[in-house]
Amino acid sequence: MDKTTIEQSAKRLSEVQPSLNAVVTFAELPDEISTQGKLAGIPVVLKDNIITNGLRTTASSGILDNYIPVYDSIVAKRLKEAGAVIMAKASMDELGMGGTNRNAFTGPVHNPYDLDRISGGSSGGSAVLVASKAVPLAIGTDTGDSIRKPAAFCGVVGFKPTYGRIPRYGIIPYASSLDTVGTFTRSVKDAALALEVLAGRDDHDMTSSYEEVGEYSELLNDDLKGKKIGILRTVSDEIKNPDIKAAFDQLVDDLKNAGAIVSDLEMDRKLLELIAPVYKTIANAEATANHSNLDGIRFGVRKPGESVEDVMTASRTEGFSSYVRARFVIGSYSLFEENQDRLFRKAQKIRRLISEAYARLFEDQDVVLTIAAPDVAPKIEETSEVRFGIDRFEEEHMQLANFTGYPSIVLPLGLSDGLPFGVELTARPFEEQKLLDTAAGVEKVIDFQGEPTL
Amino acid sequence: MDSRLYNKQEKRQDRQPVWKGNLKVEKFSSEYFRKLANDLKFDLSDEEIEALKKDFLAVEKQVELFDTIDTDGVEPMIYPFETPTVFLREDEIVDVLDQDDALSNAADVRMGHVHVPKVVK
Numbered sequence: 001m002d003k004t005t006i007e008q009s010a011k012r013l014s015e016v017q018p019s020l021n022a023v024v025t026f027a028e029l030p031d032e033i034s035t036q037g038k039l040a041g042i043p044v045v046l047k048d049n050i051i052t053n054g055l056r057t058t059a060s061s062g063i064l065d066n067y068i069p070v071y072d073s074i075v076a077k078r079l080k081e082a083g084a085v086i087m088a089k090a091s092m093d094e095l096g097m098g099g100t101n102r103n104a105f106t107g108p109v110h111n112p113y114d115l116d117r118i119s120g121g122s123s124g125g126s127a128v129l130v131a132s133k134a135v136p137l138a139i140g141t142d143t144g145d146s147i148r149k150p151a152a153f154c155g156v157v158g159f160k161p162t163y164g165r166i167p168r169y170g171i172i173p174y175a176s177s178l179d180t181v182g183t184f185t186r187s188v189k190d191a192a193l194a195l196e197v198l199a200g201r202d203d204h205d206m207t208s209s210y211e212e213v214g215e216y217s218e219l220l221n222d223d224l225k226g227k228k229i230g231i232l233r234t235v236s237d238e239i240k241n242p243d244i245k246a247a248f249d250q251l252v253d254d255l256k257n258a259g260a261i262v263s264d265l266e267m268d269r270k271l272l273e274l275i276a277p278v279y280k281t282i283a284n285a286e287a288t289a290n291h292s293n294l295d296g297i298r299f300g301v302r303k304p305g306e307s308v309e310d311v312m313t314a315s316r317t318e319g320f321s322s323y324v325r326a327r328f329v330i331g332s333y334s335l336f337e338e339n340q341d342r343l344f345r346k347a348q349k350i351r352r353l354i355s356e357a358y359a360r361l362f363e364d365q366d367v368v369l370t371i372a373a374p375d376v377a378p379k380i381e382e383t384s385e386v387r388f389g390i391d392r393f394e395e396e397h398m399q400l401a402n403f404t405g406y407p408s409i410v411l412p413l414g415l416s417d418g419l420p421f422g423v424e425l426t427a428r429p430f431e432e433q434k435l436l437d438t439a440a441g442v443e444k445v446i447d448f449q450g451e452p453t454l
Numbered sequence: 455m456d457s458r459l460y461n462k463q464e465k466r467q468d469r470q471p472v473w474k475g476n477l478k479v480e481k482f483s484s485e486y487f488r489k490l491a492n493d494l495k496f497d498l499s500d501e502e503i504e505a506l507k508k509d510f511l512a513v514e515k516q517v518e519l520f521d522t523i524d525t526d527g528v529e530p531m532i533y534p535f536e537t538p539t540v541f542l543r544e545d546e547i548v549d550v551l552d553q554d555d556a557l558s559n560a561a562d563v564r565m566g567h568v569h570v571p572k573v574v575k
Contacts, residue, residue: 308573
């Protein structure tokens with residue numbers, strides 16, 4: 001793992017906080033630093049939806065502003081057991097809902113390459129703290145590209161493993177059929193090492209997988225000779241930014257020269273255009289059900305009221321942002337008995353059709369490669385959360401890996417006007433070794449040299 | 455372990471929440487959204503309701519898009535994988551929180567209980 005001492009990390013975290021606004025809560029550091037374990041002495045930041053015993057966990061929502069958990073998530077437990085030191089909890093879009101990190105209780109997170117721009121979200125705080133070299137490893141969650149989009153915007157490696165690969169016990173959920181834990185690092189090798197520590201079945205999470213965990217970093221092999229890489233052209237052909245287009249074309253040539261077997265792939269545009277509405281229908285519906293326990297009664301910020309109902313209503317009205325309440329309304333609407341078949345169930349059926357079409361791309365490929373985001377991070381004041389509209393599929397295509405559960409990694413590719421952009425590689429489920437091997441080869445070919453200005 | 459496995463597909467479908475609208479007001483009126491929000495235990499301001507009315511035009515438009523896709527005979531995809539990972543655990547006590555911990559995040563605790571405003575008046 002990239003060597004940063006606890007002292008260096010603590011200093012850097014306080015140094016960048018006034019500019020990036022990425023930390024929600026700083027952790028009290030332990031008296032003794034472990035010298036045992038795969039992550040001995042490694043400073044780590046956790047997205048603030050990851051429960052940490054005794055350390056405030058807010059999911060960047062007002063309603064959880066005072067919440068101090070009394071147990072550790074599996075992720076926090078495994079990191080501590082591996083010798084890592086939790087330095088801070090990182091800002092996110094409230095409860096994971098959003099892609100800009102503007103919608104956080106503590107305000108927007110800033111991009112270290114240009115402080116006027118968004119970090120991307122929802123795991124924005126984690127992304128910028130790795131990009132600005134405050135920590136070599138940050139944990140995020142990815143429901144619909146929430147690790148990979150900010151990684152692309154911030155020039156770091158963002159890795160969403162297979163659905164169920166890392167147990168989610170102790171993760172404040174968003175949408176349970178899509179939520180996946182993953183990592184931000186500055187190299188593929190570090191992502192591989194972190195996965196070794198975090199992956200593997202735990203009975204506390206009944207959706208976690210029994211699949212064996214590999215020695216991913218030990219076995220990492222960056223040789224691209226004979227690797228079958230399919231290029232998802234339907235998405236990459238939509239790139240308008242000339243710098244990104246040129247860099248992507250160059251990469252494809254370089255991969256061929258490195259011995260990879262590259263072929264072009266297409267996917268039905270009609271299905272791609274359905275990604276965003278299907279995602280929003282499923283995610284909002286699952287979220288509204290998941291967050292019915294946030295009522296200020298047993299935990300969280302309680303507002304006064306004459307009755308239990310009044311207390312809940314006041315706590316939820318003040319505790320959630322306007323944006324999140326709107327998404328709950330939309331989500332619950334699609335779960336009404338009279339709407340369920342035409343909205344929620346229909347979305348679940350289309351999800352299957354999209355997933356089957358996506359799976360067919362992998363029939364003769366080791367990995368599928370395409371552009372991560374079609375452009376660089378937008379300016380903070382120019383972004384607004386589209387609450388429910390039809391989005392461009394080249395913006396939302398990374399949700400394919402959430403629909404299918406496939407492992408997916410974003411690597412920085414280059415800079416356009418000094419701002420990072422990235423590529424996405426995806427593999428079949430539980431083929432993390434193959435994905436990381438190819439990613440390591442692609443990373444070597446790209447040799448990204450971006451440095452944040454901060 | 456096999457004997458304890460759920461039939462995942464069936465069980466998970468059973469668990470899908472079915473919420474009744476129970477709305478007797480005109481669809482997409484301000485009153486409609488206020489009622490909808492109150493069922494979810496929060497309030498909406500007039501501005502928030504106006505914004506939602508626009509959102510719902512998009513929601514309904516999306517239904518038209520959904521309708522263009524033939525899903526006859528397609529099973530809903532509820533989770534990414536069909537491999538069973540869910541089973542009934544042994545009935546053994548694990549992970550016990552002591553009472554102080556369990557109550558430590560409640561805003562009002564009296565005599566070892568979470569205290570709320572009087573329910574019966």
